[in-house]
Amino acid sequence: MRFLYREVRLGKFRVAVATLLWFGLALIATLAQLGRHSYKNYLIFKGVFWHMRAGTNLFAEYPAEYTDTNHYGPSFAPLIAPFAVLPDWLGVFLWCMANAAVLFWAIKKLPLPEKSKLFIVAFGAIEMMTATHNVQFNTMLAGFLVLAFVGVEREREELGTAPIAAGFLIKLYGIGAALFFVFSKHKLKFIGWFLIWCAVLFALPMLFSSPQFVLQSYADWYHSLMAKNAQNVDFIASEGYQDISVMGMIRRTVYHLTGNRGEIVGNMWVLAPAALCVLLPLLRFNQYKYRNFRLSYLAIVLISVVIFSSSAESSTYVIPIVGVGIWYALNRKDGGKWALALLIATLLLTELSPTDLFPEFIRKDVIRAFSLKCLPVFIVWCWLIANVARKDFSRTQNLQAV
Numbered sequence: 001m002r003f004l005y006r007e008v009r010l011g012k013f014r015v016a017v018a019t020l021l022w023f024g025l026a027l028i029a030t031l032a033q034l035g036r037h038s039y040k041n042y043l044i045f046k047g048v049f050w051h052m053r054a055g056t057n058l059f060a061e062y063p064a065e066y067t068d069t070n071h072y073g074p075s076f077a078p079l080i081a082p083f084a085v086l087p088d089w090l091g092v093f094l095w096c097m098a099n100a101a102v103l104f105w106a107i108k109k110l111p112l113p114e115k116s117k118l119f120i121v122a123f124g125a126i127e128m129m130t131a132t133h134n135v136q137f138n139t140m141l142a143g144f145l146v147l148a149f150v151g152v153e154r155e156r157e158e159l160g161t162a163p164i165a166a167g168f169l170i171k172l173y174g175i176g177a178a179l180f181f182v183f184s185k186h187k188l189k190f191i192g193w194f195l196i197w198c199a200v201l202f203a204l205p206m207l208f209s210s211p212q213f214v215l216q217s218y219a220d221w222y223h224s225l226m227a228k229n230a231q232n233v234d235f236i237a238s239e240g241y242q243d244i245s246v247m248g249m250i251r252r253t254v255y256h257l258t259g260n261r262g263e264i265v266g267n268m269w270v271l272a273p274a275a276l277c278v279l280l281p282l283l284r285f286n287q288y289k290y291r292n293f294r295l296s297y298l299a300i301v302l303i304s305v306v307i308f309s310s311s312a313e314s315s316t317y318v319i320p321i322v323g324v325g326i327w328y329a330l331n332r333k334d335g336g337k338w339a340l341a342l343l344i345a346t347l348l349l350t351e352l353s354p355t356d357l358f359p360e361f362i363r364k365d366v367i368r369a370f371s372l373k374c375l376p377v378f379i380v381w382c383w384l385i386a387n388v389a390r391k392d393f394s395r396t397q398n399l400q401a402v
Contacts, residue, residue: 014114014115014118015114015118018118018121018122019104019121021121021122021125022100022104022121022125022128023097023100023101023104025125025126025128025129025132026096026097026099026100026128026129026132027097028129029096029129029130029132029133030092030093030096030097030132030135032133033092033096033132033133033135034089034092034093039088039092039135040066040067040068040135041134041135041136042088042091042092042095042135043065043066043088044066044068044069044070045070045072045076045080045083045084045095045135045137046080046083046084046088046091047062047065047066047070048070048072048074048076048077048080048084049077049080049081049084049085049208050084052074052077052205052208052209052213052214052217053208053209055209055210055213057217057220058070058074058217058220058221059071059217059220059221059223059224069224070224071221071224071225071228071311072137072170072171073169073170073171073172073218073221074169074205074214074217074218074221075166075169075170075201075202075204075205076137076170076171077205077208078201078204078205078207078208079166079170080095081208083095083098092135095135096132096135098140099131099132099136099137099138099139099140099143100128100132100139102139102140102143102144102147103124103128103139103140103142103143103146103318103322104121104143105143106142106143106144106146106147106150107120107121107124107143107146107322109146109147109150110146110149110150110295110326111150111153111291111295112295112326112329116329119325119328119329120322120325120326120329123321123324123325123328123343123347124318124321124322124325126347126351126352127317127318127321127350127351128318130314130315130317130318130351130354131315131316131318133315134314134315136315136316136318137170137171138315138316138318138319139318141167141170141171141173141174141319142302142318142319142322143163144163144164144166144167144174144177145163145167145173145174145176145177145298145301145302145305145319146298146302146322147159147160147163148160148161148163148164148167148174148177148180149177149180149294149298149301151163152180152181152183152184152190153183153291153294155184155185155186157184157186157189157190157193158189158193160180160184160190161190161193161194161197162193162197163177164177164178164180164194164197165194165197165198165200165201166197166201168198169198169201169202172225173305173306173309173319176301176304176305177301178194179278179297179301180297180298180301182282182288183288183294183297202218205217228311229267229310229311232310232311241313241314241368242310242311242312242313243310243311243312243371244312244313244314244316244317244368244371244373244374245306245307245308245309245310245312245371245374246270246274246307246308246374246378247267247270247308247310248310248312248371248374249370249371249372249374249375249378250270252369252370252371253370256369256370267310270308271308274304274308277385277389278300278304278385280389281385281388281389284388284389287388287392287393290393290394290396292330292393292396293388293393295326295330296326296327296330296384296387296388296393297388298323298326299323299324299326299327299330299380299384300323300381300384300385300388301323302319302320302322302323302326303319303320303323303324303377303380303381303384304381305319305320306319306320306377307320307374307377307378307381312374314354314373317350317351317373317377320377321346321350321351321377323377323380324343324346324350324377324380327380327383327384328343330396331383331387334396335383342376342379342380342383345376345379346376346377346380349367349372349373349375349376350373350374350376350377353367353372353373354367354373
């Protein structure tokens with residue numbers, strides 16, 4: 001009995017420490033940005049709502065309000081509305097903390113042992129802080145992807161499909177979670193609710209504007225994304241801050257070897273083989289019943305939507321880093337020293353490389369110049385793909401805690 005009592009107390013202590021770490025770092029990052037009045041992204045975000053109300057182009061430049069332009073869909077307006085109507089200092093604070101809370105809550109809902117969930121929280125805290133420093137939406141989006149998986153696992157398709165539709169209509173990344181359809185035990189229900197949520201969220205911005213303006217805004221969004229992709233692949237113009245992806249690594253390596261600045265490697269030359277690698281193992285229908293197989297696919301989705309996107313930047317890596325945490329929780333025992341070495345490499349090269357712990361010339365001329373932030377995450381992705389392609393998950397049916 002004493003042993004059980006100690007375990008319960010230790011468990012509560014770990015939860016308290018992880019919670020304090022997570023929200024403490026989010027608070028520090030939020031206060032730092034408020035203190036410097038550095039929240040450009042939030043001004044763009046709230047502009048989606050106010051320009052929707054005014055009926056002015058959501059994707060045009062507004063130099064009197066903010067630098068850069070919006071690239072989020074019209075369905076973002078209802079999400080940001082409760083924050084946009086508040087004074088900036090309060091809106092920024094609540095927005096950042098809401099992002100942190102959604103992902104924290106989503107991780108806590110994962111079908112993993114408590115130790116594993118606390119590890120994922122601790123491991124992802126640095127990237128969450130990076131996203132919060134940029135007052136970004138990516139932390140909440142990561143939560144949406146995880147909650148979509150949780151909804152399907154619990155056979156609550158009406159809940160699981162809502163974050164898929166929201167993520168898709170706001171930033172496209174959410175459509176990656178549609179892959180969880182194959183694990184649903186109620187596929188017609190999944191399709192029906194997904195279509196319902198898409199229709200609702202597509203039409204919801206019309207509460208703030210006219211149907212004609214919203215329809216035009218979706219068309220404008222498409223053109224905005226096409227233009228953004230062209231800008232992203234020009235890593236000289238973007239100074240290496242965009243396209244931190246597998247394609248970016250290839251493009252920049254070839255550029256440094258040949259001096260060719262053009263779009264050396266088209267996205268489809270990478271995306272098509274990657275899609276095959278993800279989809280072909282789904283033919284292993286006999287593995288669907290094993291939770292570790294399904295969790296491996298959650299990790300694959302979290303990683304894939306970023307490392308195969310030309311829009312990937314440092315602050316988006318809060319999404320795949322959760323996938324890396326899940327990968328390690330599932331592979332710590334079997335992977336041994338190799339898994340630990342890769343985890344440490346991810347911590348250093350992905351999470352810490354943008355910080356002042358690395359000299360500026362290494363950050364700029366090596367890591368950013370070659371998109372190396374992506375490299376260890378890509379290796380984790382390859383590990384996961386190899387597992388779902390050949391591993392017998394019946395031997396690892398019991399989840400492994402870290």
